[in-house]
Amino acid sequence: MTAPHIYVTRSLPGNSLSALHSNELPAVESPPDTPEPPSRAELLSGVAGAEAVLSMVTDRIDAEFLEAAGPQLKIVANMGVGYDNIDLHAAAQRAVTITNTPGVLDDAVADLTMGLLLGSVRRIAEADRFIRSGTAWTWGPRDFVGLDVSAGAVLGIVGLGRIGMAVARRAQAFGMRILATGSRATSEEARALGVVPSTLDDLLPHIDVLSLHCPLDPSTRHLISAAQMQSMRPGSWLINTARGPLVDEEALADALENGHLAGAGLDVHEFEPQVNERLMALDQVVLLPHIGSAGDATRHRMATLAARNIAEVLAGRGPLTPVALPGA
Template sequence: MNDATTNGRIGSDPFRPIAGRAQIVVTGRIPDSGLEILRASGEVWAWTEDEPIPTDVRDARLADADAAVTLLTDRVDHAFLAAAPKLRVVANVAVGYDNVDVAACNARGVAVTNTPGVLTDATADLTLALLLMVTRRLGEGERLIRSGTHWKWGMAMMLGTGVQGRRLGVVGLGAIGEAVATRARAFGMDIVYHNRSAVDRETERRLGATLVTLDELLATSDVVSLHCPSSEATHHLIDDAALASMRSDSFLINTARGPIVDEAALVEALTSGTIAGAALDVYENEPDVHPGLLGLDNVVMVPHLGSATVETRSAMADLAARNVVAILAGDEPLTPVGGR
C-alpha cells in the first residue's frame, strides 16, 4: 500500500497527520483510482470497512481534515462540519446532494461538489431494465422458476404489457431523464415530461417530447418515471392523491430518491389495484423497505444499483477526487454545487 494512504479500521489507528501536507478524509469505500488521484494532493485516510464509519472515528479524522470525500449515506450537517474546523471542500460521490447541508457548508466557506454526468448512462440503463421487468413481469417469472413450482407454457400464462406505442411520463427531464427518454423512444414509446421549465426546442424535437403539467402526466401516462432531485418541494411528490390520479393499468418507476414517493401510499395503491405495478431502485427509509412491499408480486425492487457498474463507480470516485485536487490547489472545482 502507498505510504500516503492509510486505512480506517476499528481498533487500529496507524494514521498520524504529516505537517505541511493536506489531510484528506474519505468516509467510505471508493475505487482505488480515486484514491490514487487524491494521493497527488495530500495524505489520505480512507475508511475501508463495509459497515458505516462510526461517528467518533469519523470526527477524530475530520479534526485535521482539509478535504472530505463523502458518500450519499453520509449526513454532512452542522455536527459533521463542527468536527472539521479546517475543512475546505466536501466532495460528494453522487449526483444528488440531499445528504449535504449546502447552506451550512457555504456559511463556513466550505465548497461542495458532486459527480454529475458520469452516472447518466448507467442509471438510464437500469431504468429501462426496471421498466421492462415490471411491464413484462420478469421478476415474477424468475421467482416462479427459482421456487421449483411446476409450470406449463400456455397462451394466457403470465401476460405482461408491451411498451410500443405507450406513453412514458418523465418527471424531471434533466440529463438522466433525457437519457431515459432517448432509450424509451428507441423502444417505440411516446414521451411527455414535466419540468419547472421547458427544455430547448431541439431536445423536444429529438425526443418527440411534450411539456405537460404534472397532473396531466400522471393521468395520461402508461409509465411514470421519476428523475427529479429530492428536496422539500419534491418530498412525497407521489402521494396517495398523485397515485389515485394515475391510470389503473399504469406503472411507476423510481430511480431518483426514495423520499419522492410516499411508500405507505404506494403499498396501498399496489395492493388495491389503483396502479398496476411499480419498480424501485431507491427507498424512503433506505436501506429499510416498507414491509408491505415485500410480498407484492407487482413490484420490482433492487438495492440502489443505478450507478452500480465498475466503470461508473470508478468515474464517480475519480471526478470527486479531481474536485478535491482542484480546491486544494486553489483552483475552481470541476462540478461545484451552489455558492462557489
C-alpha cells in the same frame, strides 16, 4: 491538533484517487475496506482536522460533521449527482465548497431505469421468482401478461434533465411515447425525440409508466403521494431510480394492494436502507438496493471526478462541478 489530511469515507475502486496522490496535497486517509459504511462516531472522528472530504450519498454532512472537521475544511466532494445528504446552509455558513459528480453516471442510471422498467412491466422478476419457487407450470395464454412497451405505451418522465433525457432516448428507441416535465422538456433534442412537455398533474392521467428523475429537496418530498397515484391511469406502473422520499411508500403500497396501480420498480427507498415490508410482500414490485450507477467504469469516473474536485480546490483553483450554495 490533528494533522491536515484528506478524508475519504469509503473504499473506492482502482486508482480513482490518483489525483490526490501528490506531494503538494495532504495525506489521504481512507477507512478500512469493509462492506458497511462508517458509523456516525467514525465519521466524526475521521473528519477531524481534514482539509477535504470525499463523501458518499449515505454520509450525513451537517453542522455537527462540519464542526467536527474544524475551520480548515475547504471542500466536501460528494460522490453522486444528488446531494440531499448535505446541509448546504451549514456549508455556506462555513464557506465550505460542495461538489457533486453530474454527467458521468447518466447512461448507467438510464440503462438501469430501462432494465427496471422492463423487469417490472413485462413481469420478468416476478416470473423468475415463480420459476425458482419450484411450482409446477405449463405455458398458458394468460400467464404473466404484462405491458407491451413497443405498442405505443406512454412514459411519463418527471425531471427531464441529463438522466431523464438519457432515459427518453432509450424509451424512444423502444417505441414509447413520452410526456415529460423538467428543464429540457422544451429543448430541441426533446422535440426531436417526440417528447411532449407537460406538468405533473397533466401527464399523470395519460401515461402507462411514470419514471422519476428529479432531485430530492423539501419541495419534492412525497412528490408522488396518494393524490398523485389516484390521478394515474388505472393499471399503470411507477419506476423510481432517483431518491426514495420522492414517493410516499405507504400510499404506494395502498395503491398496489387495491389494484389501482399494476406494479412498481424501485431502486431507491423512502427510509433507505430499510425497505417497506408491505412492498416486500408484493410480487408485482421489483426492489433493488440503490444500484443505478453501479457500473464498473461509471463508479470509477464518479470517484475520479470527486477526487479531481478536491485536487483543484486544495490547489487554489475553482471546483470542476460545484453545487450552488444558498446566498452564493
